[in-house]
Each structure stands twice: as structure tokens, then as C-alpha cells.
Amino acid sequence: MEDHWFTESCEEGGSALSLRIKAKLHEEHTGFQKIEIYETTHFGRLMVIDGFIMLSSRDNFIYHEMLAHPTLYTHPLPKRVAIIGGGDCGTLREVLRHPEVSQVTQVDIDERVTRISEIHFPELCVSNKDPRVEFLFTDGFEWIKNLPAGALDVIIVDSTDPIGPGEVLFSRDFYTACERALAHGGLMVQQSESPLLHMDILQNMHRGMKKGGFSHLKTLFFPVCVYPSGWWSATMARKGVPIDNFRQGNVENSPVQTRYYNSAIHQGAFSTPTFFPEQLNLEES
Amino acid sequence: MEDHWFTESCEEGGSALSLRIKAKLHEEHTGFQKIEIYETTHFGRLMVIDGFIMLSSRDNFIYHEMLAHPTLYTHPLPKRVAIIGGGDCGTLREVLRHPEVSQVTQVDIDERVTRISEIHFPELCVSNKDPRVEFLFTDGFEWIKNLPAGALDVIIVDSTDPIGPGEVLFSRDFYTACERALAHGGLMVQQSESPLLHMDILQNMHRGMKKGGFSHLKTLFFPVCVYPSGWWSATMARKGVPIDNFRQGNVENSPVQTRYYNSAIHQGAFSTPTFFPEQLNLEES
Numbered sequence: 001m002e003d004h005w006f007t008e009s010c011e012e013g014g015s016a017l018s019l020r021i022k023a024k025l026h027e028e029h030t031g032f033q034k035i036e037i038y039e040t041t042h043f044g045r046l047m048v049i050d051g052f053i054m055l056s057s058r059d060n061f062i063y064h065e066m067l068a069h070p071t072l073y074t075h076p077l078p079k080r081v082a083i084i085g086g087g088d089c090g091t092l093r094e095v096l097r098h099p100e101v102s103q104v105t106q107v108d109i110d111e112r113v114t115r116i117s118e119i120h121f122p123e124l125c126v127s128n129k130d131p132r133v134e135f136l137f138t139d140g141f142e143w144i145k146n147l148p149a150g151a152l153d154v155i156i157v158d159s160t161d162p163i164g165p166g167e168v169l170f171s172r173d174f175y176t177a178c179e180r181a182l183a184h185g186g187l188m189v190q191q192s193e194s195p196l197l198h199m200d201i202l203q204n205m206h207r208g209m210k211k212g213g214f215s216h217l218k219t220l221f222f223p224v225c226v227y228p229s230g231w232w233s234a235t236m237a238r239k240g241v242p243i244d245n246f247r248q249g250n251v252e253n254s255p256v257q258t259r260y261y262n263s264a265i266h267q268g269a270f271s272t273p274t275f276f277p278e279q280l281n282l283e284e285s
Numbered sequence: 286m287e288d289h290w291f292t293e294s295c296e297e298g299g300s301a302l303s304l305r306i307k308a309k310l311h312e313e314h315t316g317f318q319k320i321e322i323y324e325t326t327h328f329g330r331l332m333v334i335d336g337f338i339m340l341s342s343r344d345n346f347i348y349h350e351m352l353a354h355p356t357l358y359t360h361p362l363p364k365r366v367a368i369i370g371g372g373d374c375g376t377l378r379e380v381l382r383h384p385e386v387s388q389v390t391q392v393d394i395d396e397r398v399t400r401i402s403e404i405h406f407p408e409l410c411v412s413n414k415d416p417r418v419e420f421l422f423t424d425g426f427e428w429i430k431n432l433p434a435g436a437l438d439v440i441i442v443d444s445t446d447p448i449g450p451g452e453v454l455f456s457r458d459f460y461t462a463c464e465r466a467l468a469h470g471g472l473m474v475q476q477s478e479s480p481l482l483h484m485d486i487l488q489n490m491h492r493g494m495k496k497g498g499f500s501h502l503k504t505l506f507f508p509v510c511v512y513p514s515g516w517w518s519a520t521m522a523r524k525g526v527p528i529d530n531f532r533q534g535n536v537e538n539s540p541v542q543t544r545y546y547n548s549a550i551h552q553g554a555f556s557t558p559t560f561f562p563e564q565l566n567l568e569e570s
Contacts, residue, residue, distance in 0.1 A: 005301065014327025016290065016303040042299030059481060059514075062558075196344060196510050223508060223516035225481050229344075230515010231508035264556035271553025273347075273545045 006038050006046065008053050010228035013197045017053070017226065019043050025120060030112040032165055037120045043226065045120055047088060049113075050164060057121065059225045060090050063191075063232070064124075065261040066222045067158055068094035070269060071189040071236055072101070074246045078153045079103065082181075084140035084169060086158035087113030090124040095156070096132065097256045104133050107144075109165055111137035141168050141177065150183040157190035162201060170205060175212025175237070185241040188214075192235040195221060197228055199279045202235070206280055209237040218243045219276070220269040222260075291323050291331065293338050295513035298482040302338070302511065304328050310405060315397040317450055322405045328511065330405055332373060334398075335449060342406065344510045345375050348476075348517070349409075350546040351507045352443055353379035355554060356474040356521055357386070359531045363438045364388065367466075369425035369454060371443035372398030375409040380441070381417065382541045389418050392429075394450055396422035426453050426462065435468040442475035447486060455490060460497025460522070470526040473499075477520040480506060482513055484564045487520070491565055494522045503528045504561070505554040507545075 007018040019040045026037040036048040044057025055063065068091050072078045079102045081095055087108035095104055108114060114135065118125045127133070136143060144155070155178050160166035168174055169190070178188045188209075193201045202219065209217055214237035224232040236243055251263045292303040304325045311322040321333040329342025340348065353376050357363045364387045366380055372393035380389055393399060399420065403410045412418070421428060429440070440463050445451035453459055454475070463473045473494075478486045487504065494502055499522035509517040521528055536548045 007301075007303075012327075014305040014325060016292075016305075018292075018301040018303065020299040020301075040299060042297075196508070221508075223481070223506075223514070225514040225516055229508070229510040231510055259560045260558045262557075262559050265558060268553030268556030271549035272547075273550060274547050275544045 006040070006048065008048070008051060008228075010197065013194075013228050015228060017228065019046060019053075019056070019226070021046070026116060028112060028116070030110050032110040032112075035112060035116055037116065046226075047117070047121070049160060052161060053226045054160070055088055055090065055121075056226045057123075060124070062222055062260045063224050064090035064094050065258050066220065066269065067091050067156055067189060067191065067234055069251075069258065069261045070220055070234075070246070070266050071154055071156065071187050072098050073251050073266065074236070074238075074243060075153055075185070075187055076247065080152045081105075081154045081156065082107065082144070082152050083156045083158055084108075084144070085160070085166065086156065087111075088117040088121060088124055089114060089128055090121070091156055091158045092133065093124055093127045096127040096130050102132060105136060106133065107136045107138060107140040109137065109139055141174050144174070144177045144181050147181040149180050152181050153183060153186050155182065155186075155188040157188065159191065161193070170201070170208065172208040172211050175209045175214065179213040179239055182239045184239055186239045187236060187243075189234050189236045192219060192233045194227065194229040194231055195233050195273065195276060196231055202233065203280055205235055209235070214238065215240055216242050218270055219272070221271075221273070222269055291325070291333065293333070293336060293513075295482065298479075298513050300513060302513065304331060304338075304341070304511070306331070311401060313397060313401070315395050317395040317397075320397060320401055322401065331511075332402070332406070334445060337446060338511045339445070340373055340375065340406075341511045342408075345409070347507055347545045348509050349375035349379050350543050351505065351554065352376050352441055352474060352476065352519055354536075354543065354546045355505055355519075355531070355551050356439055356441065356472050357383050358533075358536050358551065359521070359523075359528060360438055360470070360472055361532065365437050366390075366439045366441065367392065367429070367437050369393075369429070369440065369442045369444065370451065371441065372396075373402040373406060373409055374399060374413055375406070376441055376443045377418065378409055378412045381412040381415050387417060390421060391418065392421045392423060392425040394422065394424055426459050429459070429462045429466050432466040434465050435471075437466050438468060438471050440467065440471075440473040442473065444476065446478070455486070455493065457493040457496050460494045460499065464498040464524055467524045469524060471524045472521060472528075474519050474521045477504060477518045479512065479514040479516055480518050480558065480561060481516055487518065488565055490520055494520070499523065500525055501527050503555055504557070506556075506558070507554055
């Protein structure tokens with residue numbers, strides 16, 4: 001077999017990650033973006049959008065569990081959930097493991113991501129027929145703006161990087177709309193890039209969420225081996241209530257089978273490297 | 286400027302990391318190994334040994350702090366410390382920040398690593414003239430074997446991967462010698478590779494340390510962005526005493542300036558992904 005690799009270059013990091021591939025399984029220009037699917041030698045299947053790795057079969061469990069469970073277990077009773085982006089359905093699968101959740105609306109602008117994931121990542125799509133789910137293939141920002149105030153308990157923003165279709169999801173206006181759509185005590189969480197490479201994006205997100213009206217923010221840290229630097233973050237924002245405890249007993253007695261997340265990981269993920277608040281504050285002063 | 290990259294391929298991961306370089310500053314065959322130094326565009330300087338990235342200026346603080354501080358703050362009074370490997374002197378610098386430490390012996394088989402680090406990573410070598418330090422350039426395993434029993438409080442194994450000169454440092458005989466060299470309650474800590482890619486090495490290390498006589502083990506997790514998968518671990522082993530608390534007050538009141546490590550990170554680093562004990566036990570049953 002020849003030696004083939006898929007390589008993603010990270011301009012802002014001066015770095016590149018390559019994964020050895022066996023075959024390209026699919027390539028498609030959807031009108032919104034270019035989607036590629038590869039079979040790798042060691043990371044299972046790989047989804048790439050506009051040249052950026054979205055997920056691999058091997059390590060996506062960490063990202064999807066960390067985007068869903070810390071936030072859902074922080075909310076006392078998360079019934080109404082929205083996922084903005086998330087078309088691969090991995091986050092959705094984790095959300096649907098929570099029996100308290102009565103309704104999930106997943107809003108991804110590009111239906112093809114979901115259709116392709118159903119074919120190439122069927123394990124992420126096992127819950128797509130759950131009657132609690134509604135799929136909307138439209139603009140997530142517009143959808144959020146038109147919701148009644150207080151309509152949601154949790155908003156999960158599982159988007160691409162802040163370039164292309166995902167850019168608006170990193171804007172102050174989007175955070176204002178999310179804050180309005182959440183009930184008191186409601187939470188949003190958004191993937192917030194690499195703490196080593198993207199402190200500028202993290203600073204903008206923290207500033208935008210505060211200006212959008214969120215009174216309490218916390219960033220959590222976890223590995224994502226196929227993203228630049230291998231070290232990733234998500235930022236949680238809450239309306240009117242501190243983020244200072246979680247339903248620890250429910251986590252520890254849960255029948256949900258997780259591979260990364262657990263009660264200790266929940267607490268550990270919030271432990272903050274010394275440089276992080278220093279660099280956040282630098283920009284604000 | 287032309288587009289030059291240094292690339293490290295990870296065979297067992299089917300992955301490769303590339304860093305963009307401005308210049309190769311040094312290359313030398315030392316008799317033990319080949320050392321290269323590059324100037325990168327975004328990661329500062331890079332040390333490469335036998336084709337494997339050892340450290341970058343940009344992110345080495347995480348690795349060196351996590352190899353030194355969790356273990357030194359777990360020991361109630363770490364006076365006598367040995368570093369096996371560690372020739373770049375980054376771990377040594379962190380160890381010497383502890384006023385309780387009265388004596389550090391650093392044993393690296395290859396003097397050239399230290400001499401090259403003094404030139405290209407002078408910031409890691411600022412404490413090399415500290416009167417508490419003794420440098421030995423010899424075989425670390427032989428040195429440990431010939432110590433009087435109970436001579437050390439802490440052993441830090443800051444070695445290369447378990448191939449080449451570093452291989453013996455992953456053997457049961459080495460752990461037996463370390464256990465003998467430590468006083469009751471003494472600790473060893475060793476870098477233990479990627480939890481995603483190297484569970485086989487972690488299993489062997491846990492088994493070897495137990496067979497070597499260590500009664501208590503714990504693995505800690507942290508990012509190392511320039512190592513395969515970006516997610517790394519170190520395993521701590523203690524002689525006769527559980528690893529269940531640390532000098533938290535000393536950490537919180539320390540004048541030591543750290544960039545990653547702090548009291549919350551200490552506790553968070555021990556939070557264990559759900560799959561980790563499952564995969565460790567699989568191999569043992």
C-alpha cells in the first residue's frame with residue numbers, strides 16, 4: 001500500500017497534523033462547504049470540512065462527551081435543549097442520554113453534514129430517530145433570534161472555527177440572542193478552540209458573552225487529539241446564576257456509559273492553568 | 286522565505302506533527318544519539334533527538350512543571366532528589382524552585398544534551414550553577430543500583446521514549462532499583478506517554494512498578510502539544526504510603542511563579558478518564 005496522508009495546516013500555529021489514510025471515501029461540495037471523508041489507518045474514519053479536521057472515529061468521544069455532559073449536569077433540570085451546528089450528531093447522541101431532556105432542536109445550516117454522518121459515522125447517529133429530536137437545516141443565529149424569550153434551558157454551540165459559516169456564532173449579537181432565548185439559570189456552552197494557540201478567540205468569546213448579558217462564565221479544558229495543538233476548550237456561560245456546582249450524585253449514579261467523562265473529570269476540567277486568567281485579563285485591561 | 290517544516294512521524298499512531306521552521310541551528314551525532322536544534326516560526330526553539338521532538342520553547346513549561354511540582358508537593362519534605370535523564374535542565378530548574386530541596390543529582394547519559402541546552406535553551410539552564418546540583422553524565426540505572434538503600438526522597442525520570450538509550454528506564458529491574466533507593470514514603474515519577482496512543486506502555490509501566498515493589502500508583506494527565514496526540518501522562522509511584530494528599534497550603538502560598546501548575550491543576554491532573562482504568566485492567570486480567 002502506498003503511503004498516503006491527509007494533512008491539515010494550522011497557519012496561526014505554524015503547525016500541521018497529518019493522519020495516514022487508506023482511502024478517500026467521499027468528497028462533496030455542498031453549496032456551504034466542502035466535505036471529505038477518509039478512512040485512516042489508526043484513527044478510524046475522518047470528517048474534514050473545508051480542509052479542517054472535524055472529527056475522527058477514534059477520539060471524538062472526548063469532544064462530544066465534554067460538550068454535552070458538563071453543561072447538562074450543571075443545569076438542575078435540562079428539559080429544552082438546542083444544538084447549533086453539531087451536524088455529525090455526536091453531541092446529539094450524548095444529549096439524548098439524559099432522561100431529563102424532553103426536547104432537542106438541532107440546527108445545522110448544512111443538511112449534508114448529517115446525511116453524510118449517517119452513512120460514514122452511523123455510531124454517532126444511533127439516536128437520530130428519537131422522538132424528542134427535531135432537525136432543522138437552517139441558519140442557527142436566525143432561529144435563535146426568533147425564539148420566544150426564555151424558551152430554552154441549554155444551548156450547545158458545536159460549530160466550526162470562527163471562519164466561514166461558523167463566524168457569526170462567535171459574535172456579540174449571537175450571544176445576546178442566546179441569552180434572551182435562555183430561561184433564568186439557563187446555560188450555553190461553545191467550543192472555544194486551543195488555549196495554547198487561540199487565546200485571541202477565547203478573549204473575544206469571553207468579552208462577547210459578557211457583553212451579551214451572561215453574568216457567569218467558566219472555561220473547561222480537555223484533549224482533542226485531532227485538533228491543532230491537541231489541547232482544546234469549551235466555554236460555558238450562565239444566565240443569572242453562578243456556575244459553582246453540578247448534579248454530582250446524578251453523574252455518579254448514572255446508567256449512562258461514558259468513556260471519558262465522569263464526576264472527577266467534570267471537576268478536573270474546570271481547573272485552570274495559571275497563565276489562562278492572566279492572558280484573558282491582559283486583553284481586557 | 287521558503288516553506289520549511291520539521292516533521293515527526295508517529296508510526297504507532299499513524300499520525301505526524303509538523304512545525305514550520307526558519308532555520309536549523311545545530312545538528313550533532315553525540316555517540317549516543319543525534320541531536321538537532323531548529324528555530325521554528327511559532328514554537329520558538331525545538332530540540333529533536335533521533336527524529337523525536339523533545340521540547341519547544343513555547344510549550345515546555347507544561348511538561349516540566351507537571352513532572353516536578355505534583356510530586357515534590359506530594360512529598361512532605363523532599364530534600365534529596367534525583368533526576369534521571371532531564372538533560373535539557375527544564376525539570377531541574379523547576380525542582381530547584383523548592384526551598385526544601387537540599388540536593389539534586391541529575392544523571393543523564395549524554396552530556397551533550399545539557400551543553401547544547403545551555404546554548405540554545407538558556408532559560409531552562411538558569412539554575413545550573415546552583416550549589417545544590419550535581420551533574421553526572423553516566424548510566425542512570427547503574428547509578429541508582431549503586432546508591433545506598435533509602436538514599437533519596439524523590440526520583441524524577443525525565444527520559445526519552447522506551448526505545449534506544451531510554452529503554453532500560455521502563456524495565457521492572459529499574460523500578461526495583463528505584464524502590465530500593467527511596468526512603469519510606471519516597472516518590473518516583475516518570476513520563477508515561479500518550480493515554481490515547483500508548484496504553485500498552487502505560488500497562489507495562491504500571492505492572493513493572495508494582496512488581497518493582499511500589500505499593501501505590503497514580504497517573505496524571507496534561508497536554509504536551511508537541512508530542513504525539515498532544516495528550517500526555519506521567520505516572521507517580523510511592524513507597525509504602527498512599528498518594529492521597531499534597532501540601533496544598535504550600536502550593537497556594539508559594540512565591541514560585543508557575544505558568545501552568547497550581548493547586549487546582551494538581552487535583553485536576555489526577556482526574557482519570559473512564560476508559561483509563563478499564564484499559565489498564567484489561568491487560569492484567
